[in-house]
Amino acid sequence: MRTYWLVEGLLAAGVLAALVIAGTVIAALVDAGTVAVLVGVLGGLAVIGAAVIAVLVPRVDYRHYRYEVTELGLYVAKGWLWRRHQVVPHARVQTVETTVGPLMRAFGLVSVDITTASSAGGLTIPGLAPDVADRLVQELALRAGIEEGT
Amino acid sequence: MIARRFIGASLIPMLALIVSAGIRVILPIALVLLFVGVPLAVLSWWRFRYSVADGKLELHSGVVSRSVRTIPLDRIRGIDVTEPFLHRLLGLVKVEVEAAAGGRSKAELSLAAVSREEAELLREAVLSGARAPAGEEAVEPRPVYQATPGLLVLGGLTSMRYLLAPAAVVGVVFNLADDLPGGIVERAEEAIADRFPTDTMGIVLVVLLAVGLVLVAAIAGSLLVDWRFTVRDEGERFAAARGLLTRRTVHLDRDRIRGADVRDSPLRRPLGLSSVNAIAAGLRGRTGGTTLAPVIRNDRVRELLRAVDPEAPELTAELVAHPPASRRRRLVRALALPALALVILLVFGILWAALAAAVVTGLAVLVGLDRHRQLGHRFDGRRLALRGGSLQRRWSELDPDAAVAFEVVSSPGQRRAGVCTLRLHLGQGAGSRRALDLGEEQATALLAQVRPQLFEPLLVPADAD
Numbered sequence: 001m002r003t004y005w006l007v008e009g010l011l012a013a014g015v016l017a018a019l020v021i022a023g024t025v026i027a028a029l030v031d032a033g034t035v036a037v038l039v040g041v042l043g044g045l046a047v048i049g050a051a052v053i054a055v056l057v058p059r060v061d062y063r064h065y066r067y068e069v070t071e072l073g074l075y076v077a078k079g080w081l082w083r084r085h086q087v088v089p090h091a092r093v094q095t096v097e098t099t100v101g102p103l104m105r106a107f108g109l110v111s112v113d114i115t116t117a118s119s120a121g122g123l124t125i126p127g128l129a130p131d132v133a134d135r136l137v138q139e140l141a142l143r144a145g146i147e148e149g150t
Numbered sequence: 151m152i153a154r155r156f157i158g159a160s161l162i163p164m165l166a167l168i169v170s171a172g173i174r175v176i177l178p179i180a181l182v183l184l185f186v187g188v189p190l191a192v193l194s195w196w197r198f199r200y201s202v203a204d205g206k207l208e209l210h211s212g213v214v215s216r217s218v219r220t221i222p223l224d225r226i227r228g229i230d231v232t233e234p235f236l237h238r239l240l241g242l243v244k245v246e247v248e249a250a251a252g253g254r255s256k257a258e259l260s261l262a263a264v265s266r267e268e269a270e271l272l273r274e275a276v277l278s279g280a281r282a283p284a285g286e287e288a289v290e291p292r293p294v295y296q297a298t299p300g301l302l303v304l305g306g307l308t309s310m311r312y313l314l315a316p317a318a319v320v321g322v323v324f325n326l327a328d329d330l331p332g333g334i335v336e337r338a339e340e341a342i343a344d345r346f347p348t349d350t351m352g353i354v355l356v357v358l359l360a361v362g363l364v365l366v367a368a369i370a371g372s373l374l375v376d377w378r379f380t381v382r383d384e385g386e387r388f389a390a391a392r393g394l395l396t397r398r399t400v401h402l403d404r405d406r407i408r409g410a411d412v413r414d415s416p417l418r419r420p421l422g423l424s425s426v427n428a429i430a431a432g433l434r435g436r437t438g439g440t441t442l443a444p445v446i447r448n449d450r451v452r453e454l455l456r457a458v459d460p461e462a463p464e465l466t467a468e469l470v471a472h473p474p475a476s477r478r479r480r481l482v483r484a485l486a487l488p489a490l491a492l493v494i495l496l497v498f499g500i501l502w503a504a505l506a507a508a509v510v511t512g513l514a515v516l517v518g519l520d521r522h523r524q525l526g527h528r529f530d531g532r533r534l535a536l537r538g539g540s541l542q543r544r545w546s547e548l549d550p551d552a553a554v555a556f557e558v559v560s561s562p563g564q565r566r567a568g569v570c571t572l573r574l575h576l577g578q579g580a581g582s583r584r585a586l587d588l589g590e591e592q593a594t595a596l597l598a599q600v601r602p603q604l605f606e607p608l609l610v611p612a613d614a615d
Contacts, residue, residue, distance in 0.1 A: 122555075
């Protein structure tokens, strides 16, 4: 998952870099020299910043992401600076589903999304190995009393 | 009945066109509306049928593509009856049937104009099919709250909503004025400027007049909307009726009620007035559907709360205060902006504005201190009571089982101060309630009290690093 977040961040930085380059080139083409320099310098700094964040944040996030399923509920702890502990009792789980994005598939990872009746009370457990995710979904669905195939 | 809906929908673009275009554009559109829209509306009204039988409500509709929709009666969560002013003249009412469908904010079935008898029949049929096992005695409806005109007058005078309403009207008028042909507005402005008094006496008079108008408008708003606001206990549900010209009745199922909010403001506090809302699930999109009392005397709150939730704790029960660290945090939050403004204004030497900023800063200190003083929580074994806010103080009582998810959140600043925030997400449109800046030990104690087993994994300091 760490690598996945890293790649995701780097890709975003790459897109940003492409935009900055395009902006600079266009500004240079329409003969706005100062604007081109400005866009290039500021954009370049932003790209470097994004790349640094892309390298650092996944490590921190990964280290501080925990989940646990007990008899009573599902627990997720996440965040380093802004720390969040979320608790959802099993009886309150409405749906359990897995999602896989194209990039995630390349890494062989799966996300498990848990929704509750509250729009703010949903949880996501990202980046699980498919078999772990399957087992988690099974267990959560069983405990929540969600029948299979409905 | 359908025609009303149709015209309503096309009214706004029509108005826009009338303003912006000439007769050449309007005429064809009017013709199209007349020869296509009206027959279509009549046809769809004619095709529309509903029936209640065998435990389900069936709706038939559609002109070109016909649809039949079936709603099991046990999914129906309420019927709202509204009597708009024009309807009342004709002895008609508007009925909206709400069903428990996820995410849908519109009513399942909306009858724009039916006779009062038909509405009552429909209500009986639907609600008796939905619940109430045969043989159960009908409970004599018992009023649990009734707004007197005097109370509503005071309520209007102390309600931010009604006091600010005239400002909104002025805003709308100015917006409209922008769209009017230029000459009119300027001439009006000149006419006003000519007559505007320039001496002190005159200005004072004008200001007094404006204040008076605002107050009168606030009273009128409160009386119009909440006239004879009555909540009746009908056993399984509460029926809340209100309104002077448009009278609206909403029903609130007792088993959807999870708790209640009692709110007040600095304007209402000295008068001993507050307002009460039910915390209820599954009422998304029904504005005002949870109001139990728009304005109520504090000594009557207890009675109302007990009627709605027999286990409701006392409003006056002592709450556990939050730690001193939260006082500092509240003060900093309240002061940051006005103090910054004050410094900037002083630096630039704009003295009169700096004076105003100083006054605001002083008030902010009071608000910040009060915000801390109001923070509190208490769990009596069944209900959790939470209080917070100052300008809009809210005291909530709720059953922890009503929470769909719990969250303990802490920012770096909060951790340095040794506090955290507990959030209870209630779900189904009931929002969430929070205990802001709980001391860490307080949070641990509270969680251990509320649901010891559930929170055990959080209470073990295993994941502390």
